[in-house]
Amino acid sequence: xxxxxxxxxxxxxxxxxxxxxxxxxxxxxxxxxxxxxxxxxxxxxxxxxxxxxxxxxxxxxxxxxxxxxxxxxxxxxxxxxxxxxxxxxxxxxxxxxxxxxxxxxxxxxxxxxxxxxxxxxxxxxxxxxxxxxxxxxxxxxxxxxxxxxxxxxxxxxxxxxxxxxxxxxxxxxxxxxxxxxxxxxxxxxxxxxxxxxxxxxxxxxxxxxxxxxxxxxxxxxxxxxxxxxxxxxxxxxxxxxxxxxxxxxxxxxxxxxxxxxxxxxxxxxxxxxxxxxxxxxxxxxxxxxxxxxxxxxxxxxxxxxxxxxxxxxxxxxxxxxxxxxxxxxxxxxxxxxxxxxxxx
Numbered sequence: 001x002x003x004x005x006x007x008x009x010x011x012x013x014x015x016x017x018x019x020x021x022x023x024x025x026x027x028x029x030x031x032x033x034x035x036x037x038x039x040x041x042x043x044x045x046x047x048x049x050x051x052x053x054x055x056x057x058x059x060x061x062x063x064x065x066x067x068x069x070x071x072x073x074x075x076x077x078x079x080x081x082x083x084x085x086x087x088x089x090x091x092x093x094x095x096x097x098x099x100x101x102x103x104x105x106x107x108x109x110x111x112x113x114x115x116x117x118x119x120x121x122x123x124x125x126x127x128x129x130x131x132x133x134x135x136x137x138x139x140x141x142x143x144x145x146x147x148x149x150x151x152x153x154x155x156x157x158x159x160x161x162x163x164x165x166x167x168x169x170x171x172x173x174x175x176x177x178x179x180x181x182x183x184x185x186x187x188x189x190x191x192x193x194x195x196x197x198x199x200x201x202x203x204x205x206x207x208x209x210x211x212x213x214x215x216x217x218x219x220x221x222x223x224x225x226x227x228x229x230x231x232x233x234x235x236x237x238x239x240x241x242x243x244x245x246x247x248x249x250x251x252x253x254x255x256x257x258x259x260x261x262x263x264x265x266x267x268x269x270x271x272x273x274x275x276x277x278x279x280x281x282x283x284x285x286x287x288x289x290x291x292x293x294x295x296x297x298x299x300x301x302x303x304x305x306x307x308x309x310x311x312x313x314x315x316x317x318x319x320x321x322x323x324x325x326x327x328x329x330x331x332x333x334x335x336x337x338x339x340x341x342x343x344x
Contacts, residue, residue: 003114011109073122084163092142111139177205196323210314210322215249217312238293240268262335281334289329304331
């Protein structure tokens with residue numbers, strides 16, 4: 001979001017420099033700074049975690065240069081925009097670069113420079129496909145304007161028709177992924193011990209599915225441990241993405257924690273909520289834990305006793321989509337030694 005004020009400043013410098021002499025601009029500047037003040041103060045009190053997260057994601061601290069990164073980034077955006085809209089965006093980039101209409105110029109400045117920042121960042125970090133989404137807020141408006149101006153050309157008409165059909169078809173398949181199982185399953189290959197859910201490589205919706213099945217099994221284990229020990233176990237996930245799912249889908253929306261910081265997983269909001277098992281082991285000493293994920297290295301140093309894991313498999317039309325392992329550890333001692341370096 002910090003790119004938007006910079007984009008507006010670029011637009012004003014290029015087209016409306018007189019605005020800097022008017023009170024309205026400075027009122028906007030002061031109000032924006034006041035709005036940012038709580039965020040800055042909070043970060044100052046928490047080790048600048050937001051800045052470290054952004055710099056880490058942008059690859060500022062990464063070693064070396066990924067010379068093919070921009071090509072990979074552009075290819076990913078081409079696919080994400082169904083090819084046609086990427087071409088339209090690129091054409092609009094050139095078409096409206098020197099537009100006399102300041103409204104179009106503002107859209108250009110709010111899209112093209114923002115997109116270029118992420119292109120430059122791909123030299124250090126591959127990033128995620130959704131990162132430049134903010135650039136398309138204004139960029140796709142320009143793309144539609146370019147399509148409107150060239151709609152009489154048959155290649156544009158054909159491209160638009162194909163993009164509409166592919167877009168609608170993709171939306172249906174993403175909403176009802178079981179429709180694509182007969183096609184994706186043979187392409188993904190057969191499940192193996194090393195890769196029990198190969199379809200996840202081709203189906204981006206797989207990460208959204210099966211959480212109710214996992215939660216039902218976790219609830220059964222929680223009830224058993226409560227009956228055996230007389231105390232409700234603590235719920236945790238090995239990765240930062242799991243606790244939120246457990247807290248949402250498990251019965252009663254129990255509080256859940258993350259073991260991530262102790263296992264070199266990326267930092268998350270769970271690290272800032274206190275007490276938590278990785279930073280405040282004394283508050284959980286002796287408790288039983290139900291946790292989801294891979295085996296903890298040297299688990300005997302963390303717990304007095306760990307039960308064999310329960311394997312939970314979620315399948316659709318006979319195809320395994322998600323697999324988890326649920327562990328029960330008794331007599332929590334805390335994680336020994338300093339935590340390994342985790343990413344942001």
